[in-house]
Amino acid sequence: MTLEDSIKLYGVRPRAREQLDQIRNRLAEETEQERRGQGKGDTELVKLCCVQLFSHGMLEDILRIWHAKTASMDAYCGIDIQLLCGAGLSATKEYLQKTDSDSAQQALLRIAECERAGDFDGFTIDGQMGFYEDYYS
Secondary structure, three states: OOHHHHHHHHOOOOOOOHHHHHHHHHHHHHHHHHHHOOOOOOHHHHHHHHHHHHOOOOHHHHHHHHHHHOOOHHHHHHOOHHHHHOOOHHHHHHHHHHOOOHHHHHHHHHHHHHHHOOOOOOOOHHHHHHHHHHHHO
């Protein structure tokens, strides 16, 4: 599946929740390919999958997005940290604080670093989605 195929099939904001499982599967496949070797996965498609999941703001997707972000240097640079926060910044931090895993703690530390750097200044879910809708149009 290409980036264009995914946009055509699901849009930037998938309308049906059942599409999210398909997006999660695609994200997992592309992430694993990228983990095997930088450039083996389609990091642009991975980013789009993260945006599509972000648009639904489900806590269960936070660590999926973090896993994708940390798949390679290209993915790390290309997937915005804000994409972890589809449920909101506070809800995301609370979820990560309660989750007992190294990945959750690493994501929480990175969010804190980015907050201190100003990367979340003015952050809103709607504003972030507006940016991505423009980006992918």
